[in-house]
Amino acid sequence: MRVPLPWLREFCDPPLDVAQIEERLTMTGTKVEAIHRQGAPSAENFVVGRVLSAEKHPDADRLKVCTVDLGEEQPATIVCGAPNVEAGQTVAVARPGAVMPDGTKLGSAKLRGIVSEGMILSASELDLEPAGESSAGIMVLDDMTPDAEFAAGAPLAEVLPVSSEVLELEITPNRPDCLGIYGVARELHAATGAALAPAPWVEDAGVPGDPPGVRVRVECPDLCPRFTARVFEDVTVAPSPLWLRARLLAAGQRPINNVVDITNYAMLLSGQPLHAFDLDRVAGGELVVRRAGEGEQVQTLDGQTRTLDAEMVVIEDGAGPTSIAGVMGGARSEVEAGTTRVLLEVATWNGPNIHRTSWALGLRSEASSRFEKGLQPEQCMHAQALATTLMLELCGARIVPGTIDIGGDGPPLQTLRLRERRVEAILGVPVALGRQAEILRALDLVNAPAADGLDVTVPALRREDVTREIDLIEEVARVDGVERLPATLPARRGAAGRLTHAQRVQRAAEDAIVGRGLREIVGWSFADPGLLDRLRLPEEHPLRSVVMVENPLSEDQAMMRPTLLGSLLDAARHNVSRGLPDVAIFESGGVYRARIGDDAPGDSPAQEHHALGALLCGGLGPRSWRGERPEADFFTAKALLGGMLERFKVAWEVRAAAPERWPFLHPGRSAEVLAGDGAGEPALLGFLGEVHPLVAGQWDVPRTAVFAVDLAKLASAVPEGTTFEAFGAFPVLRQDIAVTLPESVPAREVTDAVRQAGGGTLDTVEIFDVYSGEQVGEGRRSLALALAFRSLEGTLTDEDVAPVRERIVAELERIGGELRG
Amino acid sequence: MTERIEQLRGEAEAAISSAADTATLEELRVRYLGRKAELPRLLREVASLPAEQRAAVGKAANQARQALEALIEARGGELSGAELQAQLGEDRIDVTLPGAPPQPIGGLHVLSATRRELEDIFLGLGFTVMEGPEIETVHYNFDALNHGPTHPARARTDTFYVAEETVLRTHTSPMQVRAMEQHPPPLYIVIPGRVYRRDLDATHTPQFHQIEGLAVDEDITLADLKGTLLHFARAVFGDQRDVRLRPHFFPFTEPSVEVDVSCFNCSGKGYLPDGSRCHLCKGEGWLEILGAGEVDPNVYSHVATTDANAPGYDPEKVQGFAWGLGVERIAMLKHGIPDLRLMYENDLRFLEQC
Incomplete structure (x- = not known):
């Protein structure tokens, strides 16, 4: 997940640089995988300027020569190609020495004979707009933020996000609460002790009660634990203000229009996806949440037709399905330029079901990837409150009083006992009870002293993740710092340490x-x-x-x-x-x-x-x-x-x-x-x-x-062990014999026969030569055998082994052998 | 008589002194001192001489014989020494020619060599080695390891299935519960083996090797895990290494950690002596080597023991740690192997380097 650091700092602003923040988050379990930069590498040499005059360039029709007050004694001369530059405007200026987002360093340049001491900037030149979507001309700061007072020469970073660091975080699957900026801010708060601002959804301009003119029915509450909706009228769909577009871009989201941008902004901040319907295009003014029919088809926002099954959930209006719940909206009721009435839907879906649907359709979206991890019903109202504030502020909208709310909050909060000694038993070092309480409190795990430790109430957002004592121990361990644990060895009782x-x-x-x-x-x-x-x-x-x-x-x-x-x-x-x-x-x-x-x-x-x-x-x-x-x-x-x-x-x-x-x-x-x-x-x-x-x-x-x-x-x-065998003190008596045999007699049979006849006196028999040819006759071959005789009682002589040798020869003859010379 | 002896002696001494080789010398020995030679015959005949001559003749003959023997001995020494020298000269060979017959040099694959090295380290710590099936039930591979029903690893995009409830094991961890079902605590084991995941690129192959560790006893702590892995890291990467635990998440351990070892290429500094960034740890100073943690209590609850009287695995009475490390990763780090796929190509030019 991409988290723009300035946005994070709005809620928790420790006196640490980006490297220190990276270290604290990583070492408490929110791994920073990369640090990106949105905009210029540094905010240096980007300033606010006031255009004093803008005259046509004597030698170029499309260029204007401007004098710009940059807060210094002498105004600067800047040649500008934008058609919209005029005297009296407050503008963004890059002075020589500024390094642009693409890495080029600005110098003084001569344009058709006139030296330009800087550059008046457009939004795309500062990466404040997607590349290739450059709006016509330079940014006019007075138009963008009408109430602000600008001093010429002031650092531009005070007005615009010229240069922001963006943290790319690995959010582990047990922490869907950290899929929103505020959740990460809470982690940073726990990890650094820096103050945490109140949740941005504490103030809500909406009111409960059913709004008139719109109806919602949920037919499958098992797959849709909560469904909320608000209605806005007099909406003016327009591009979002620069700050919002810049923020979405930094977080990796493409700006669309103010209504869609608001839903994305609220999602990025709270972790809870939202969906905006053009209410005038919701047929019959009624939405029904139901299981899809087997083989039912829906056209999704990306223009594709998707075939569903009976385990998937659709949202439909009087004209049929409009969205695949929790995965992707439909094209039919999408908010567009002419939209004036908006229905803002925020719902909780069953995580495993969304996971299944998304994998089955091969369709993954920002929304499905959040829902499948299991969001909590309470988060719906966080997102509604955030979006309501912005709808009123940015779209000129009016809220129709009331909030449709089917399902309500989730199950009651659970209280768990954390035994103080259990923390030490698992970690190997004690953590003071006060410290345990402090860490848990920072993570919104409200706690009170109990007989042998703490009674800890688990907030709604951690309902799935923190269900047992061991889960609380993990919270204490990771924030207190597992890197500080000593290195000890286990007792290894009865450990044998050998191969089988x-x-x-x-x-x-x-x-x-x-x-x-x-x-x-x-x-x-x-x-x-x-x-x-x-x-x-x-x-x-x-x-x-x-x-x-x-x-x-x-x-x-x-x-x-x-x-x-x-x-x-x-x-x-x-x-x-x-x-x-x-x-x-x-x-x-x-x-x-x-x-x-x-x-x-x-x-x-x-x-x-x-x-x-x-x-x-x-x-x-x-x-x-x-x-x-x-x-x-x-x-x-x-x-x-x-x-x-x-x-x-x-x-x-x-x-x-x-x-x-x-x-x-x-x-x-x-x-x-x-x-x-x-x-x-x-x-x-x-x-x-x-x-x-x-x-x-x-x-x-x-x-x-x-x-x-x-x-x-x-x-x-293979025997597991070997036992020593005495080999005697007396030398071996060696004799060789050569025997011809039919080729059909296997060598193995020959040596077996010799061994059999040789009995205990014969120590070994080895074949050391094999010959076939004229001398031994057609169909026969000659084997040369090395015999070794041995006795434990004494030194053997040829006379001693003669009877054994006779038996061997007889046995060889029995299997067709004939002794050679 | 004595004149004759002196004459013989003089003649023989001249001949011996001028003998050119040991064969000539032997002829001279036979001629002057052999059984049929004159001098020994004179000596034998001394007894038959008149008594007044005996002493003088006997003495002269004896002296002559002894002198000749000594001379032959000395001359023989000179001659055989010279002949040996000549022979040794002739025996000279080109010692730089290859040995014969040439002995082929065999070797273990780097994965086996690494696996054995790691096994031996843990054997030294008292662990025993166990193996388990690679074709595994969903129960042991996922369910018993506390993977939720929607855990992404279960997806057919990630895991190989051979039947509805049977997979190619995605880690060596299924042996945790199998081992606990076979043995009562305390248990100290490592489980090396081949595992499978549906991935293929420069850093992933669909099969790879892991070594699981599992220690369960009354009182095994996260600090014990750190000590055990510190010992391992130093044994593999050098005495100066340090390890760092970093909180993480795995379904079957809690608390879970990822374990980093200080980079051996830059001594954990992140940069090299010439000031350039360390390419191995990418400037981090740490290399991630494995995932680990305290065994999640839910895992113990999946241990089915057939013997009702067995002590069993009650999470209030036993606790312990587990880790899973990748053998390929350790081998690549240690030997600077740039591409995982080299491991399975079996090119002799790769195999001969191990």
């Missing part, structure tokens, strides 16, 4: 991957629904049970990702297409699926789990001068996965997966990843494989290997 097992597993998994040279990415949780097709997922595939966003920012963000694969491929494509072909990345983040089956109370509405996925494409690591580097493929990804899982002492394995299980993976190079604690069935953690060439093609990436695992399942499989 699952959180430690997550960090360790991420660190293991980072340690192997991968960069973490952070992808979007949103995905394009087309992702499912690009991943070649058939209709019934489980990953298709996704969570859809009903109101996405764009269609390609309409789905919550069911897998990390899309994010990883997107990031790979981004980098490959930018000339960074070697990509080794991972993501640790959420994936989302629709919940299937019944919800337990307190459950999250969808299935979410934290996944860790990695992607490799191109070469692994930088190129080297000392040899080839590996390229990303199934086995490099498997090694990476193994490097991570073995960090956890978890029993894990991969098994060839059915091709339809993960259709986005290469059918011959994909596997499921399982892990367990060694006892019982291992859990399925996720998948490992090369991306299907058709899928890689969709993302324009070369051969790409990926894996993704569910970290929660990994954490369950």
